[in-house]
Amino acid sequence: MENILAGLELFQKGGLVMYVLLFCSLFVMVIGLERFQYFHRMDSGRAFARDFFIRMGKEDYTGALSLARESSGSVAEIIVQAVERAAEGQEVSSFMEIQSGIALAHFRRRLYYLNVIVTMAPLLGLLGTISGMISAFSVFNVQSAQAAAITGGVGEALIATAFGLCVAIMALAIHAFFVQWVENIITDMEQTFSLVEAKQVELTKAGAVYAFA
Template structure:
């Protein structure tokens, strides 16, 4: 318990030495963590059971009516289910299936991409904030150096403290980059599943049109 308290005090001391910009970097790190947790949960539900749903959908499209398939699609909670529902609903109503699928695909893709731009912004912003904190800290260090009649320890200590902001900014940027890269990969995987859903329903729509 005592060790934990000492670590906390040391961390707080380092944080204070980094200057006011450390509060902005703290906000950035909290934002990265919050976006990461929210996107992880959303992607989990968006992708959960998507491939299994598409496998079942292929068989049902051939064996059941459009109304029965639509009821099955609406029970699916994944993004693939939402796209298939839109396409099958358009097919059942005699509307443009391809248009309905494209609109649903774009809507789901937009939801999946939401807030990922925050992560990419923080990847760039955090090092710049750290550099700003370092520059302002060095300016302050040089001012102290001039006031203390050129004592070397005054300026070296000030520069050392100023570099804390740069190091923190780089750490936050690396954290954001790792999180962004992970979700970019997950996004590609889910979008591939959505493309499959579009192609499956679109193929059925063409078969129905040819039969008519």
């Protein structure tokens, strides 16, 4: 309990900027949680891409298409839709390119805000520190020869910078995590979609067999 009270007291000493930084930290955590749930739901996974590639390499087109139909996520859904369009005689490559762009746009949604907070949080912390140092080195303190008050005020002012850096580091770590996840999804899309485009005739025949099985 004492540690909590000490932490709250230290937080209040950082000034009004601390509340803005607290909001930023909560915003980062909310975005991270929401994005993780979305990625977990809409990413077909590296295991799917690997199994699909293996089955296509073995010319098991029926098994590859069955895997795509039974799997969830954007990549699997686009593959199934592309095969269905190929069966109708429609263009596949342009369809997959458009759908992959739309899917990636959804994956990248809100990640820009994390990048903004990475830059903004240290600046807010620095603003709070400068504001605190101006108060610490005020004419009143200097004339009163309150050296302890001055040094104490500088120490309290640095709290905002430290907190701002912590928020920026957290946002940077979460942003990097999801950027790498997006890169993995792009790799999976390139590998699987190139196979679908090259083997669309075989997959279309497999789709016909699967439909009447």
